[in-house]
Amino acid sequence: MSNVEDLLKQHGKAIKEVYLDWENGTRIEEEVLEAMKPFYLEKQFGNPAITHRVGWETYDFYVKAKTTLAKPLNVQPQSIALTHSFTESNNLAIKGLAKMNKKRKKIIVSEVEHLSVIHTAKSMFSDDYKVVILPVSNDGTVNVDMLQEELDSETLLVSLQSINHEIGTIQPVREALEIVKDFDEKIFFHTDATSAFGRIPLDLSNLDVDLASFSSNRILGPKGIAGLYIKEGIKLKSIYEGQLSVETLSPDVENPALLAGFAKAVELQFKQFEEIREHTIKLRDKLMYGLHTSIERTDINGPAGNRRAPDNVNISFLGCEGEALTVDSSMNGIYASSGSACTSRVLMPSHILTAIGRKPEEAHGSLLMKVNRLNTEEEIDYVLEKMPKIIERIRSITGGIQI
Structure with missing residues (x-):
């Protein structure tokens, strides 16, 4: 029996379950699944690049679906390139741009970017690029004064996330x-x-950025499809070798079923955008401040108020270790994560938490929880009831000393 099987058998299943790990894994809704089914089971499964009736019908849908993706961004559908993931979008934005513009050799990013941005930028060292990593404040805000100082005639690209x-x-x-x-x-x-x-x-369009990455799975759409907005007039070169089709940057990305699911997820998320936003802010604040006030020796990571994402809660529980936090929470049916998805199975502190000044032991003892439109106030009440006991138990074992 594997270690994972042992854990599942040992822990069993909690009576009540609250899923707050939306950063690392998401489900799709029934309406999204229903939107995808025809493209697996009926004639609309065709390749939109092929010149026969099934291909034409699929291409017609393809154009309409990309229009749905473009609408909330206020851009033209032809400005959106489909990719397999936001990681691929970030790679294409940096490497694809560099391949088309070889005279300038400087890239500027922040130290709290997703690793797909930081690692991609650093991979350019081998091509004689200079990479500047901008520092952040203790709430994670990028130092724009430092950005001003780093700009010069060699600068090709600045990449700065919208929300951490x-x-x-x-x-x-x-x-x-x-x-x-x-x-x-x-x-x-x-x-x-x-x-x-x-x-x-x-x-x-109003913001007037040149390139922007976004993804389906972060809005309860299917995994395996994402987008890259490319401002009109900007040229990127594919970073892949192989045959390209309707999409000219990423091969084998023309999956009508995934696109249908992405479009439906966009439709659902933006149909009641303000209501969903207000709902998540209410849950976020109840969870974040409830934990902070009911449990001693806790620190909120990140800013407060309208400078914080409506769905994000990240708290360091001093005197606790991250793996113990996630395991004990899981035993009580509360699913959250310690550190980022890309490093959660490696006992390394989050590069973002260390960037804002957290000591390694403080970073290890943090929990990332996210709420969305599927979470309820009743679920948050359950978390607020259980977490003080979980933290008390862990601290009683460790003596409150970070391990």
Whole structure:
């Protein structure tokens, strides 16, 4: 029997379950699944690039679905390239741009970007690129004064996330963009908008960024499909070798079923955008401040109020260890994560928490919880009832000393 099987057998299933790990894994809704079925079971499964009736019908749907994706972003559907994930979108934005613009050799990112941005930028070292990592404040806000100082005639790209995925910081993207374009309009600006799409208003035409990444699974759409907004006139080169089709940057991405699910998820998320936003803010504040006031020696990671993502709660429980937190919470039916998804099985502190000044032991003792439209106030009440006892138990075992 594997270790995972042992854990499942040992822990059993909690009487009540509350899922708050939406950052690392999401489900789809019934309406999304129903929207996808015809493209698996009926004639609409065709390749939109093929010139026969089934292909034409699929292509017609393809155009309409991309229009649905583009509408809440206030951009034209032809400006959206489909990809397999936001990680791929971020890779394409950086490497695809660099391949088309080889004269400038400097890329600027922040130290709290998703690792798909940081690692992609650093991979350019081998091609003689200079990569500048901007520091952040203790609530995760990027230092725009430092950005101003780093801009020069060699700068190709600035990549700054819209919202931090771990601590919920809403970054000053508009201010940063104005600084960049005032210095030199030829410098490109990319934003990883994955954690902002569907959570805050995101008018890309008004914001006037050059490139923006976003994803289906973060709004309860299917995994395996995402998008990259590319401003008109900007050229990227595919980072892949192989045959390309309707989509000219990513191979084998023309999956009508996934696109149908993505479009339906967008429709559902934005149909009641303000109501969903108010609902998640209410749950976020009840959970975050409820835990902070009911449990001693806790620190909220990230900013407060309207500078924080409406769905994000990240708290350090001093004197606790991350793995114990997630396991004990799981035994009580509360599912959250310690650290980021990409490093959750490695006992390394989150690079984002250490960037905002958390000591490794404080970072290890943090829980990331996210709420969305499927969560209820009753679920939050359950978490607030159980978590003080969970923390008390862990601290009693460790003596309150971080391990």
